[in-house]
Amino acid sequence: MAVRLGWLAPRACRRVLKRAFSLHKEHSIKDMENTFQLVRNIVPPLTTKKHKGQDGRIGIVGGCQEYTGAPYFAAISALKVGADLSHVFCTREAAPVIKSYSPELIVHPVLDSPDAVSEVEKWLPRLHALVVGPGLGRDDALLENVKGILEASKARAIPVVIDADGLWLIAQQPLLIQGYEKAVLTPNYMEFSRLFEAVLRDPLDSSDRRGAVLRLSQALGNVTVVQKGEQDVISDGKQVSALSSWLPLARAPSQDSATTKPSRSTAARPPPLT
């Protein structure tokens, strides 16, 4: 659940949860309280003792000609769950659009430049975690740049959440994150099937989700896999657990009362700060 609710400010969280519970009568107030606690654990306490940046500097790699919403939701979500600074690294044309969604974001129009990798690399020392994939698209040149950015992030041991078309890249080149235990993959059902069959060269047995998620994580060298669904199935290759989700996350943000809610593809929680 933390993965799903991480991006919500406590008040918005309560609103969305109430709605979710009204849709899922079987859940108890106790469940709701437990969920609040999970959310509370994610949000850093407000304090005047810290300076700006100490509670998280997050980078989002994505945003292209077609897709500008997903990287915005990922970046603003990081701020709403407690991070201090959110950077978006996107294509030149996507940048002014993403900037215009919120003055709180720092947007770098570099992802389609010839120096994309070095342009992003020079910011890496200042970032605690990277989210790769929201609104990335499947343009070969962009994916090639993202490949270089992933390599540079691994070289610096920066935690990386890979989602959406970042997962498409991994399905093509699993070695990119093979054995990198600071990677978290957040596939939905379709993305998971593609990854599973690409990595294990084996048809997916959908009757055993836990087993499949465990196997994929192990095959990738203990990369954390979060398969999103009505239940999230999460494995680090050693253990596997399933968490009920009460949020209709297939729903587009615009259809939800929490207007700043990120789309399913961007509801990933930044890993703990290093």
Place this chain on the structure above:
Amino acid sequence: MAVRLGWLAPRACRRVLKRAFSLHKEHSIKDMENTFQLVRNIVPPLTTKKHKGQDGRIGIVGGCQEYTGAPYFAAISALKVGADLSHVFCTREAAPVIKSYSPELIVHPVLDSPDAVSEVEKWLPRLHALVVGPGLGRDDALLENVKGILEASKARAIPVVIDADGLWLIAQQPLLIQGYEKAVLTPNYMEFSRLFEAVLRDPLDSSDRRGAVLRLSQALGNVTVVQKGEQDVISDGKQVSALSSWLPLARAPSQDSATTKPSRSTAARPPPLT
């Protein structure tokens, strides 16, 4: 506090203060009322006797490829605390983005042009105060233009608030504001340390903040220094005082109920009108 609350409209101020007080039980209702009074003193009374512009025409120098939010927050904050007109002088590419944040701003895409200095200079006679630095970045060509703009503002005795990367420029070239008593520097802790060590060529003794702020102000020839922190420490080189701040400003605006709250680096109050 005025420095911190200057940008808030009275109602938003009350909301933020309530929240701040709920986080800081030790503060009394009396403190709160005193703070309201400070804020009231900043906001000019609404009157039909004045024409648009008499209550303040403010210029913001900043806004570049990466940063567009900070100059917006500085400019809109000036309007919210009672100024009539806010001009932003930024780079060509940043301008449409900053314009898109609010139709209330007047945005000039001139900061990276070869005539940047004369383009800004021709507006100076119409401005009561300049805020230099929010979202400026550290590009050498831009800093060179800002240097010229500062010289032109001093020649016209225009009050200047220097913040963010404007303080980076001052740390490189302290002579730029040496002895200019109409300058107000608003460093956070990191910016203050950099300035202190650049100007006094002396390691900062963080056990004596008041003494350090007083010394820096004196070394710069009685420039007003406002060191932002849990307590703001303010000195004009003659006296020094500390004001409690009850706002958790390390937090990104998106996490706050006052959605127009500026980022820490832009929470500077324009100096009194001349």
